[in-house]
Amino acid sequence: MLKSLLAASALSFLSLSAVAGEPLQLEEVAKFSETRPGNITVTPNGRMIVSMQPLDGPALRVVEVLKDGSKAPFPTQDWADGPEVGELGLSAVIGVDTDSNGVVWMLDMGSDTSAPRLLGWNSETNTLHADLQIDKSALRANSFPQDFAIDEKRGQIYIADMTLGNLAGPSKPAIVIVDLKTGEARRLLEAAEQFISPGRDVVIDGGLMAAKRENGSLNNLRFGLNPIAISDDSKWVYFGTVNGEQIFRIPAAKLADPSVNSADLNTFIEEYGPKKPSDGMTFNPNGGLFVSDIENSAIGLTTAGEYEVLIQDERLSWPDGFDVAQDGYVYVTQNQLHKHPAFNQGVNGAKAPYYVMRFPVPGK
Template identity: 35%
Template sequence: MKNISFLLILITSVMSIKAQNTAGETEVFATTAQAVGNITFTDTGNLVYSHHPFFSPENRVMIMDAKTKESKPFPNKAWNTPRTTDDNYLSNVLGIRNDENGIVWMLDMAQRDNVTPKIVGWNTKTNQLERIYYLPKSSVPKHSQPNDMVVDTKNGYFIIADEGIGNGGDGTNAAFIIVDMKTGKTRRLLEGTRTTLPENTPTVINGKHLAVNGKDLLVGNDGITADANFDYIYYGPLNGTKIYRIKTLDLVNEDLTETELDGKIETYSEKPNNGGMSIDTAGNIYLTALETNSVAVVLAKDKSAKTMVKDSNMVWPDGVSYNHVDGYMYVSAAQVNRGAVFNDGKDVSTKPFYIFRFKPIVKGVSFR
């Protein structure tokens, strides 16, 4: 009887711990030795992920075998090795996306080396370079920080969210960058406007403000995704209370003035301070809630924001992406708030770094 009572207490304790850690069914898919930024997938479901650039990793992008959990540099070691002879290598990458053609697109902010920012496309079917799109200074000025993007193969554009915090920027230059897939032409839009600017909603984690030299870091246009048909772009500043949306064809329409463009933006829903953003086929939007170790979901049926999954080890959940092979949403825990820049020059992050996964409400949208 005593043993049975002890067993019941043990089971109850375990259930209590799980309840405290998770709001939904989530699991640790893998752990890594370095911080993971964003995640995408190959046709076969292997994970391609960026090492978060805040930690100055040796290898910028990695690929993990979904079965063995073994990782190696992606697309190879040479592309992760800086050199002076050319700039066909990855400097620092956060945003990373796949498309239906088997191409993984990597958004290189190029802030660690004196090279041109660019989008590098690697064809995972042929294992060779597909194309490089260079981003000129007119589209990526001094305080630019191109963070994440939508790869819109239907309309033929890369749509990039620029946080506006590069090289000491304070978010006031946050914007969109539009790249024409056919011509490579780039344009910078809606810089420092009402929906790309951060709000005065500082990031506070465990009572501590995310600050640099005692000043709250306020981050502009950040999370971005598109619906299943590329009809709408959903986005918002990291530090902000709203998700906005705009018709894709309006956003890329060169005939619209900035004022006309701003007038076509809708306020879609409330949100917490968030990083990455994804969507499912029913229009439910998943976003990483940085301050609460969780992934939130904005329900399409009523636009209410709920906690989807939560875990005590989900410290600074960053990218969230759907794997079309196994039907799971994947989310990284990058521990950015524990990096040296936010802790008086001392890196207080702890190994391991986690990659979680969970089942979305309905089937996710694969290629965004």
């Protein structure tokens, strides 16, 4: 994200206490006692915006965490409380991010009665910036578009459509590109080899990540393309699968070029570095990618060909969404998602509260 470049001036004093060999301090900054947080973004003017995990059926789809810890509907009550109430409404939101101009982008996955959309809200003026419905031609019946990266240089958003893995329907993940000026959406690289989950089980605290079928048997879950991020210079788009242990990258200029088809795009994908099974990542302004490790309650740093654990803490029970803020901290949501019945063999093993946490950006 370009906005993390603006955080550079805030990093210098923090780097002195967050250098190699010194443990990073993990700090709790917000608590959720009912529904889980999904992803997080912190605007240039310091507003903390959090999506609420749709699996919990939240009354408010997106909230702002105020300075006193209380939650307010975002961007407005009518948008936040869903289409079933009032005149407007977001249906199901996980992906949220902010551009350098303070526009908060929210990716609404839609519902049976509401089309998926990208909603842009200017957090400086508190006004609607854009409402872009995503054309159904760019989606599939089992689409699950949740994470995205903003390319401000080219005016594009790159959405990771995981589809529903082996949970429902065919697994055909793809990147959906939305032009922020025209609203045009294109689906690319569908079912590319690098987007497909490997045949690897995810085991957390001794428990297998699996759904329980109607006949009582278990479906070991395989989730493909999900975490996605863009470098601060908008040169590379990075991505990986949930179950997989590799981060790949592709030139953003190639993704954004409508003259380059999927077959040709495939030749530009390259391996970047290792990771653990993960649900989120973001670019590190000092190089590499912060990436979650859902099996080990940890956060790692992937650089070219290398991986290291930055923080391992039992409080990081399924670290999910990240954001690098201008205050020099990395914010991360924790939501025990693996303990939801959909992922925990039909059993609800989660125990609130859930948290937003933060740690200082490590020095070079």
